[in-house]
Amino acid sequence: xxxxxxxxxxxxxxxxxxxxxxxxxxxxxxxxxxxxxxxxxxxxxxxxxxxxxxxxxxxxxxxxxxxxxxxxxxxxxxxxxxxxxxxxxxxxxxxxxxxxxxxxxxxxxxxxxxxxxxxxxxxxxxxxxxxxxxxxxxxxxxxxxxxxxxxxxxxxxxxxxxxxxxxxxxxxxxxxxxxxxxxxxxxxxxxxxxxxxxxxxxxxxxxxxxxxxxxxxxxxxxxxxxxxxxxxxxxxxxxxxxxxxxxxxxxxxxxxxxxxxxxxxxxxxxxxxx
Amino acid sequence: xxxxxxxxxxxxxxxxxxxxxxxxxxxxxxxxxxxxxxxxxxxxxxxxxxxxxxxxxxxxxxxxxxxxxxxxxxxxxxxxxxxxxxxxxxxxxxxxxxxxxxxxxxxxxxxxxxxxxxxxxxxxxxxxxxxxxxxxxxxxxxxxxxxxxxxxxxxxxxxxxxxxxxxxxxxxxxxxxxxxxxxxxxxxxxxxxxxxxxxxxxxxxxxxxxxxxxxxxxxxxxxxxxxxxxxxxxxxxxxxxxxxxxxxxxxxxxxxxxxxxxxxxxxxxxxxxxxxxxxxxxxxxxxxxxxxxxxxxxxxxxxxxxxxxxxxxxxxxxxxxxxxxxxxxxxxxxxxxxxxxxxxxxxxxxxxxxxxxxxxxxxxxxxxxxxxxxxxxxxxxxxxxxxxxxxxxxxxxxxxxxxxxxxxxxxxxxxxxxxxx
Numbered sequence: 001x002x003x004x005x006x007x008x009x010x011x012x013x014x015x016x017x018x019x020x021x022x023x024x025x026x027x028x029x030x031x032x033x034x035x036x037x038x039x040x041x042x043x044x045x046x047x048x049x050x051x052x053x054x055x056x057x058x059x060x061x062x063x064x065x066x067x068x069x070x071x072x073x074x075x076x077x078x079x080x081x082x083x084x085x086x087x088x089x090x091x092x093x094x095x096x097x098x099x100x101x102x103x104x105x106x107x108x109x110x111x112x113x114x115x116x117x118x119x120x121x122x123x124x125x126x127x128x129x130x131x132x133x134x135x136x137x138x139x140x141x142x143x144x145x146x147x148x149x150x151x152x153x154x155x156x157x158x159x160x161x162x163x164x165x166x167x168x169x170x171x172x173x174x175x176x177x178x179x180x181x182x183x184x185x186x187x188x189x190x191x192x193x194x195x196x197x198x199x200x201x202x203x204x205x206x207x208x209x210x211x212x213x214x215x216x217x218x219x220x221x222x223x224x225x226x227x228x229x230x231x232x233x234x235x236x237x238x239x240x241x242x243x244x245x246x247x248x249x250x251x252x253x254x255x256x257x258x259x260x261x262x263x264x265x266x267x268x269x270x271x272x273x274x
Numbered sequence: 275x276x277x278x279x280x281x282x283x284x285x286x287x288x289x290x291x292x293x294x295x296x297x298x299x300x301x302x303x304x305x306x307x308x309x310x311x312x313x314x315x316x317x318x319x320x321x322x323x324x325x326x327x328x329x330x331x332x333x334x335x336x337x338x339x340x341x342x343x344x345x346x347x348x349x350x351x352x353x354x355x356x357x358x359x360x361x362x363x364x365x366x367x368x369x370x371x372x373x374x375x376x377x378x379x380x381x382x383x384x385x386x387x388x389x390x391x392x393x394x395x396x397x398x399x400x401x402x403x404x405x406x407x408x409x410x411x412x413x414x415x416x417x418x419x420x421x422x423x424x425x426x427x428x429x430x431x432x433x434x435x436x437x438x439x440x441x442x443x444x445x446x447x448x449x450x451x452x453x454x455x456x457x458x459x460x461x462x463x464x465x466x467x468x469x470x471x472x473x474x475x476x477x478x479x480x481x482x483x484x485x486x487x488x489x490x491x492x493x494x495x496x497x498x499x500x501x502x503x504x505x506x507x508x509x510x511x512x513x514x515x516x517x518x519x520x521x522x523x524x525x526x527x528x529x530x531x532x533x534x535x536x537x538x539x540x541x542x543x544x545x546x547x548x549x550x551x552x553x554x555x556x557x558x559x560x561x562x563x564x565x566x567x568x569x570x571x572x573x574x575x576x577x578x579x580x581x582x583x584x585x586x587x588x589x590x591x592x593x594x595x596x597x598x599x600x601x602x603x604x605x606x607x608x609x610x611x612x613x614x615x616x617x618x619x620x621x622x623x624x625x626x627x628x629x630x631x632x633x634x635x636x637x638x639x640x641x642x643x644x645x646x647x648x649x650x651x652x653x654x655x656x657x658x659x660x661x662x663x664x665x666x667x668x669x670x671x672x673x674x675x676x677x678x679x680x681x682x683x684x685x686x687x688x689x690x691x692x693x694x695x
Binding site for chain 1: 598599602603606609610611612613614615616
């Protein structure tokens with residue numbers, strides 16, 4: 001996934017912890033083989049290479065994911081679009097000359113998904129599935145299940161600092177107290193987590209030397225323009241997968257455009273930090 | 275400063291020249307001022323055109339027009355080396371006897387890059403002949419010769435530069451400024467080492483085996499002290515410069531542990547110097563393992579400088595805040611219900627922060643040798659030595675000789691008063 005995974009389980013016996021670490025490593029490796037766009041032989045890479053040429057039969061796991069992505073694209077009215085991989089790659093390489101994708105035909109609207117036959121195809125070669133907006137949340141779902149199956153009552157997980165999951169409560173309190181800071185303004189907000197997840201989306205990232213950098217990578221669903229705002233969109237809900245998808249959607253819509261999203265996902269809490 | 279005061283100053287362990295030789299003054303020497311020296315050329319003779327001598331000639335040639343330096347004579351008793359020198363200075367007169375070269379009427383200065391045991395008499399003859407001298411380090415093979423060179427310099431008033439090029443290296447100048455400004459805090463220990471993995475041998479013509487001692491002079495005690503004079507001398511000078519002081523004493527040991535092929539000088543040495551304030555300078559050198567290379571580590575209670583690799587480290591650097599997860603663990607271990615400062619839009623890969631210090635100078639592209647050549651030529655042209663420079667080099671060489679004495683005698687050696695200048 002190209003990022004750091006941290007987990008704290010208070011008071012656990014070391015041999016149980018070591019066993020869980022091994023199992024989590026297996027999950028991470030397995031899901032990377034499924035979802036990593038950086039691994040040329042992952043299933044997602046295979047789809048992205050071939051789906052514009054011919055329908056690709058996908059695994060049951062991938063079918064479940066694609067169905068969910070399709071569902072969230074519809075429920076967010078296109079605000080969450082997992083089909084913009086190539087557009088994001090162009091942005092990262094600074095080779096995309098335009099500033100809008102409204103008139104372009106790639107994105108999820110160019111994805112043809114057949115859930116009965118588990119086949120996927122793209123209407124053009126510019127479309128590709130980007131796992132950056134949901135992959136960590138998907139993996140966190142698997143890890144939460146593992147921990148609960150092993151009777152873990154309290155745990156705190158940070159996946160790349162932007163996807164955070166809490167199981168149960170802090171051993172010394174009634175919740176896990178989390179402080180989120182804007183990387184530039186350094187304004188902070190506090191969130192209390194109990195059996196919940198939080199996801200943060202924004203353009204400012206902390207580089208390895210501790211400095212803030214500006215990396216445009218999210219498209220506005222309203223007008224297809226590259227989002228260039230400096231605020232953070234933060235979503236808290238029970239599912240880390242849904243939290244990650246909704247924070248991306250909220251960021252692309254902007255603070256003033258998320259009323260419908262709030263109504264559609266009333267179980268989630270939305271915040272913006274400038 | 276009078277002679278009496280100077281001696282008292284030195285008895286207290288303080289290096290007189292250091293007070294004068296501020297890094298800033300050397301930086302000023304190196305400052306480019308775009309002056310043209312075309313009508314005021316320094317005419318130079320080179321004695322010893324072997325590997326080091328020809329290297330210095332190449333450097334001089336690279337700035338000869340800009341800096342107004344002309345090599346007008348070359349001298350070597352070994353024909354192949356003399357030919358190398360002539361190749362680099364085709365218009366220069368060639369000599370096999372340096373005394374003949376010193377008789378040239380239009381010579382301003384000479385550069386001495388011969389084997390160590392010849393430094394003293396060539397230098398003294400040149401100074402007495404009214405010439406300025408640049409002599410490679412170490413100054414001489416013996417303490418007596420070293421002292422005699424200093425006396426000749428003082429007696430004649432002619433400039434005598436010794437080839438401690440680190441004195442002109444920008445990263446050393448910057449580092450010494452930080453040390454002397456107290457940025458490192460109190461310097462209480464210095465470590466230095468110079469490790470190579472080779473036999474130091476140079477090829478001797480098969481039909482002339484009698485040239486063995488002449489060509490491989492670094493391996494024989496008559497001509498050299500081996501590691502002590504060829505390598506350690508540089509780092510002894512650096513330690514004294516950093517401390518602005520001279521050691522109180524030195525103890526040491528050495529042996530021939532690996533290259534047992536007839537050499538007389540040690541192939542590994544270890545030395546410990548103690549300064550009056552309690553600072554220890556720990557040194558070692560060898561020629562059978564090169565893993566650690568060479569370095570001078572100046573360690574204070576606030577920071578460290580590693581000169582050779584151009585690095586400066588603070589003891590307590592201001593680093594990015596630790597990952598929130600680390601803070602969470604710390605709080606849990608201390609039974610604290612603290613907030614977890616975590617969460618950002620960082621989808622970029624993150625790695626643990628590792629403090630690797632910072633460079634002393636942004637670009638490290640010189641070891642100071644060229645700058646030293648330029649500095650020498652400018653001093654010759656102005657007829658004025660750089661304040662404090664000679665004393666730095668002289669006492670560096672003195673303590674080089676005392677180090678050899680410590681190794682050879684197994685005794686704790688201090689500086690005799692009679693060699694103080």
